[in-house]
Amino acid sequence: MRFDQDNLAAFARGCDVLGAGGGGPAGQSLPLALHAVAEHGPVRVVELSDLPEDELVMPCAHLGAPDVSVERIGTGRESVGIRRQVEEHFGRRVAALMCTEVGGYNGPGSVALAAHAGLPLLDADGMGRAFPGVEQVAMQVAGITASPSVLADEHDRVVMVRAESGEWLERLARQVTSAFGDRAVTSEYVMTVGQAAGAVVHGTISTATSIGRVLDECARAGSSTTAAVDRLAEEFEGVRLAECRVTRVQPVKNVATATVATNSRRTALLEGVNRDEGRWLRLEAGHEYHAVLEDGELRATVPDIITVFDVHSGEPVPVQELRYGLRVVVLALPSPPLWRSPAALELVGPRAFGLALDYTPLTVDHA
Secondary structure, eight states: OEEOTTTHHHHHHHHHHHTTTOSOOGGGTHHHHHHHHHHHOOEEEEOGGGSOTTSEEEEEEEEEOHHHHHHOOOOSTHHHHHHHHHHHHHSSOEEEEEESOOSTTHHHHHHHHHHHHTOOEEEEESSSSOOSOTTOSHHHHHTOOOOOEEEEOTTSOEEEEOOSSHHHHHHHHHHHHHHTTSEEEEEOSOEEHHHHTTTSEETHHHHHHHHHHHHHHHHHTTOOHHHHHHHHHHHTTOEEEEEEEEEEEEEOOOSOOSSGGGSOOEEEEEEEOGGGTTOEEEEEESSSEEEEEETTEEEEETTSEEEEEETTTOOBOOGGGOOTTOEEEEEEEOOOGGGGSHHHHHHHSGGGGTOSOOOOOOOOOOO
16 A cells, blocks of 8 residues: 555544544644655555664654644655654664654644655554553563653754653753743654564554545445444444433543553543434543443553544544533444453553543443
């Protein structure tokens, strides 16, 4: 597969679905990707088996305040300085760029970075969705060393940060990003191709593209949003939880603010409509959607992917745009299997986001 002008929009739509309400809108980085492939040509998507085992995989992501990225979209060329610094530090060639976070903004953003760096894009990422923390990646669970982190801005300033843990790297990297004006491109958890085999979420670039294509097909056929969500649930082993009207969105005072993962909380009440009339859902959210409860029972929890669609536009609704009166359809998709181990759930399970809940695997029944 290659990313060009014809398929990037579908990829961006799939990235928004995998964002689970977070990660920033993929549509904001789509122009960067379109411009980059127009300037440098299509970006080739590769498998680990296509690459030499002793060369490097370079994870990359945009870091900073989403609101800043609306005005300062960057250039995509930040990856050039990062690649140069990484190769100099490790003394090895970078074989491919990898998207750190496929959910949301960083999906198309990674295509732009790969195009400018002259690298193929690995069909994998570090999350399989969106998470807010630098350390909330599969590489952390696999024991890959996070340090060093290389950060760059659109003015070709490059900073290398070394830290003993992903948590400390998170703190220091965000300080550098703040000095850059709350926007940077960053790379950490650099690894060899051989190490990456057991340390990344495989196939997520293809999955996001497939999700976007399904949504495009449904739109061309004139299908309703509910019908489109039903099809996504069927094809990607998920569950359409309910069609609802948002009746209340309430911020939650949360004392657990030591990490990015726990510094934002809100609860929404959703009243079922149409064939779901009489049902009530409670939706717990932070930077992403974290849990859905019905009649006191868990229906879906993080790290499974909870996405809320606007019935009228058919677009995924970011957490910060969820509001009273909105008509929505709630979809849950299963997380990548690697997130279900005890060590992984400690990092990205409900309790990691300040919820007094345990992970409940998604129950899928399409009979």
